[in-house]
Amino acid sequence: MGTYSEPLRTQSLGLYVHVPLCDGKCRYCGFYSEPAANHDLDRLVSALISELDRYPADTPVQTVYLGGGSPTSLPVGSLARLLEAVASRWPGAREFTVECNPGQTDARILTVLRRFGVNRLSFGVQSFHAQELLLLGRRHTADDAVSAIRLAQESGFENIGLDLIFAIPGSTPDAWHQNLHRAVALNVQHISAYSLTVEPGTPLLQAVQAGELDAIDEDTDRAMYEMAIDCLASAGFVQYEISNFAREGFACLHNQGYWDNRSYIGIGPSASSYDGGSRTTNIADIRQYVRRIEAGQSPADESERLNDEDRVCQTAVLNLRTRKGVDLAAFQATTGADFAEVFASPLERHRRLGLLEIEGGRVRLAREALGIADSVLCDFSSF
């Protein structure tokens, strides 16, 4: 239980609670999740709450993110118990997000969410095209998504985000354009637009390898990405990270914490924590997780102690994903390293190629570099 014995002294923290449950498995999904039906959900929620209990009440939690899986796969009662546990411990959290599955989000759930102070919802919409949803193996329709979001708005939620996926096999720039417009038309505050990653071990990968599906070519993928940036910008969404867009003032604070490389606590099976010195990941298995918690043992499965180089490089890579980029003064203050000095050579190389911009004490990816960010960021992954 070494990781808990040292109190977290950071100024502000993010709290992530992972609910590894889904009502089925999407074909592209590489996350850890299990069918809700197979588990004693009350016991799981109790275990999550006792893991929360291991942190002192004065832990300065600023943001809470309840994700998954689909937290909405929990029975309302269990969900309420979990929300209550969080809300009662950290009533002052500025942002409290819950991921919602469009097919599972009804009035009852929304009421419970509101009751316990949830102030931000994130809907996994992915696409408004039926054949794309089918190909992805989503178990909801476009109409489900539209009505769930409307209902949430009617219930008083004023900070709603949705996720979209582009470059789905068989998709076209036109189809993607329609998705963007329908998303904007829903009057949400936040849109995440992810290029489809074909993860190893997924049915989608098998289908691509078997030649049943044609992966979207690089040029089209890039064109769709550029389209998202332009289209969302003209609709008033500011891009603040490679895949994230928000109306002014609605960037996700919790996720911003990751890119600032601030500390966070991860609760639940497969969740990760970072205390500024180590990254720890819980075991990715519901039964073993519950057993360990009940036995008073650590649920941690892996822990990686970061040396100075790791910390400096991780901060650089994470900062550079954002549109505000690296704040050179803040970087020096938090990592103790002079960014321009330790990364002098990649900085110069990519600047010369027009892929990095240096301005006003900040370094950020040029627009041209967003679609090929990894080819730049990899040079900041070690000294």
Add this chain to the structure above:
Amino acid sequence: MDTRYIRNFSIVAHIDHGKSTLADRMLELTGTITSRDAKEQLLDDMDIERERGITIKASAVTMHYRYNGQTYMLNLIDTPGHVDFHYEVSRALAACEGALLVVDASQGVEAQTVANAYLAVETGVEIMGVINKIDLPAAQPEVVAEEMEHVLGIRRKECFRISAKTGAGVKDLLDAICELLPGPEDRSAETTKALVFDSHADQYRGVVCYVRVFSGKLRVRQKIRLMHSGRSYLVTELGQFRPAMVPVEELGTGEVGYIVANIRNLADVTIGDTVTDDANPADAPLKSYQPPMQMVFSDFYPGDNTEYSKLRAAFEKLALNDASFSFSPQNSPALGFGFRCGFLGLLHMEIIQERLERENDLDIVQTAPTVTYEVVMSDGRVKRIESPSELPDRTLIRELREPFVRLEIITSTESIGGIMKLAEARRCKLIKTDYLNPTRVMMEYKGPLAEIVYDFYDQIKGISRGYATMDYELTGFEATHLVKIDILVNGQPVDALSIIVHRDHAEQRGRKLVTKLKKSIPRHQFEIPLQVAIGGKIIARETVKAFRKDVTAKLYGGDVTRKMKVLKKQKEGKKRMKSIGSVQIPQKAFMSVLDTSD
């Protein structure tokens, strides 16, 4: 020791015909090693020899053997079979009176068998024919004996039939060595003359010289002189290889052993030099060898420019133990500081490169190997160049000459057609063919070294399904119509990618080259135009397209550890590449310029 009871012999053969294994058996039968210390190919003691299962460096060993009531001293030198290391064989033979010419009973006479037999004849040593591996089911000792008689003039009845693996016939062979090979001439009354036939640098003892005493004797505390360098040294230790170094008080006429004399620098010792007594020096040195001839040259650059001095130190260390490669500082406009290195052949080059990297934790970027060219300038001066980038401007050249070789290929009759076609495409001229027997033929060609030194052997192996073997020997430089192909990467000429080829093949090679290059340069963040120029005229172009997408869509807290690993790997992948402007050129691109396959 009485010279009548000394036998000095080398074991020579085509690669893999079982020289080192035969040496193992002899070491055992003479009780030089106990079976407890025995391991296969015991004399192959370098790591790289053991890994590759080949002998690279000749090793000497002294054994004692009872025959006919007498104790004989047998000095055996195991030699490498690979063509790159021929000079090791000539050195070894010069220290001997006899040679065992070993031939694999299942393979028969091969190209290096013939080459080594010639060497033995030239050196004037007595040759004993040995047919090995008779235990193999595919062994055809009688057919092989016939070949040996026909090609090498060794009487079939006089060939020994042995199995170095099982030991069958090896004792008879030892007896015959005592019985048939001549002993050294007795010149013990004359002043000291010993031939330095090899050397190595020892961390504690300094340079250890391997010597064969031809007259007089060597004693500990004797003041000796190396006749070539003129320097004198005091002998601090003498000894024999048994096979470990065992000190003795003196080495008499005809004996083989080593000298330690506080010689610090390997460069102070020339292989082939004569050791004599400083107070009573010999009038004339023993006949020396030709220094080893470097056949191919390549530039080595540190993958990371800041590691230049580390690379230099690595070369210096290696040179202590291998005097047969050369290195000199080099500065390429495109690649920065590095070294021009000369090698005996491609295997030698590969081995040096591997040892440099492995023993020094270095990343090396190496340019395609090239042969030496002779340039006759318009003012009549002749200059040698070891890199296409050194070729002077065309207008200053009167004539360009390239090295030619006499090439010997032994193959099966079915593959004659294919090999002839290849040889012709490679500008080789058939001099003669000679049937070893109805199914095997030996072809002699004359051709340019540049056409055969890189992939020719692999090609004939392919054509003959592994059957053909070849050997070559430099004959001299001849004028041919050569031109230089230049490559421009991203508009910038890259000297290290230039090659020199025959005019008639230039356009075709240039076009092939640029497609190969296109495949071996990874896509970058931007488009990279590649152009091929001959005599300043662009004859072909290709473009390495930019990649359009390389980004991780999601990176949140739980993804950091894994993603950082992936990014680091991506960065690692750029190692062993050389930056030219903003283009990263990988090692394989430099080598791809030689790839003539389709």
